[in-house]
Amino acid sequence: MTDSGAGRSAVPPLPRQRRYEDACAAAHALDLVGDRWALLVMRELLFGPRRFRDLRASLPGISANILTQRLEELQAAGIVQRRTLPPPASSQVYALTEWGQESEPIFQALGRWAARSPRHDPRLPLSAASFLMSLRTMLDPARAAGLRARIGFLLGEEPYLARLAGGRIAIAAGSAGPAELVLSGAPAVLAAAIYGGVPLAALEGEGTLRIEGDRALAERFVTLFPLPPKAPPAAIPPPASA
Amino acid sequence: MTDSGAGRSAVPPLPRQRRYEDACAAAHALDLVGDRWALLVMRELLFGPRRFRDLRASLPGISANILTQRLEELQAAGIVQRRTLPPPASSQVYALTEWGQESEPIFQALGRWAARSPRHDPRLPLSAASFLMSLRTMLDPARAAGLRARIGFLLGEEPYLARLAGGRIAIAAGSAGPAELVLSGAPAVLAAAIYGGVPLAALEGEGTLRIEGDRALAERFVTLFPLPPKAPPAAIPPPASA
């Protein structure tokens, strides 16, 4: 017989790992990547492989054991794979599988929606991957229409190259080829210019941002990513509890 | 600061509610709706307000206290609002706010991605909202091109109406106006026909599905929602652990 029903304290034969029992594909997605930190780990891998320590550094507050656990689970699910770099380095890196890479629209949907949150605080730390993903997400095709440009970013140590064309933006790691403009600084500083409306000159004056090349292009670039209006804070704040 | 030595068990000065400290909007989204069950509660509200007991019934495994907690948090965030129905019923219902309703692309992105999961089991229970959302998500515009039809669904007790036109599908609660076809049955049965490839005749024979109206339309309808190919199970299964 099935044990179900009576047994309540003696028999835990189904250690069902706290998953939803739901055929809905979205629910299944949460079974796969709904654990704390899982999606943020994936986010950090969207622009290329990363080492364990890079992931730790980009994810403020994650602890080593949790990161290990998430990476194992993501590997078991076929979302992440571990690779060993060639002998000179021979270090391990984690990379998204092809399917894992296809999770990008999830981040765009989440980001586009949460950008309207009244509680969103854009002044918190920001990783390079988050910043670059935000560009892909928030670019306004209308404002970028007719603009064709190559813009380099130096985020900490890592170079990236964005190509604007046809109202769209493509971003890849590395600095392949020449760029009309190169912006250097911490992701949070770039974000302050693009989303916070802080004048480029102010950031440059502080020495936190460096602009090389076409300054006019820089001024236009930071206007291409408009934020949506905030949603109303809370229609009816709950009485007086939590 | 250095926590060294001193017992901090007495002081909970940082009730940081286990949130990410990250300016990334996607991370903020997870702060808002990343708790267990939160997104599934929202999913159940996507097609209209629901009562507490409806939510409980549609969410297999959620307990009452957790549902209460999630509903409060979602209200506090401005995603859900509680309404009181007019006197005859005067019961409370929960509904998405306008901003909450805009979360729909999140479910589509999650669902579209997870549909490729090797582990996805489509034979689990399925709520009406999940089923209807899957239609919106998986409709193939090319296959639906040139098809103009009104199709009613009777899922349990609740009527819904889908309008196909221009390669798109619109679905709303209720049964406004006439339909060429009405399909009645449990969401899981409809899903078996559309995604499981089970012949309509077989389901009708079992008495689990009822087809009224244009049978040829029904046969075509179930072919409009192709599933994507599965992703490879796991490139390199981890050594020998779980």
Place this chain on the structure above:
DNA sequence: CTGTATCCGTGTTGATACTG
């Protein structure tokens, strides 16, 4: 009848220290 609050068992999360 609808929804909320409390107790408690259990598993997961997260911080620290430790090993390869």
Place this chain on the structure above:
DNA sequence: CAGTATCAACACGGATACAG
């Protein structure tokens, strides 16, 4: 530097008792 082990705290889930 990568990853594991140990342990404390908390979140979840179940049952039940309580409030509107």
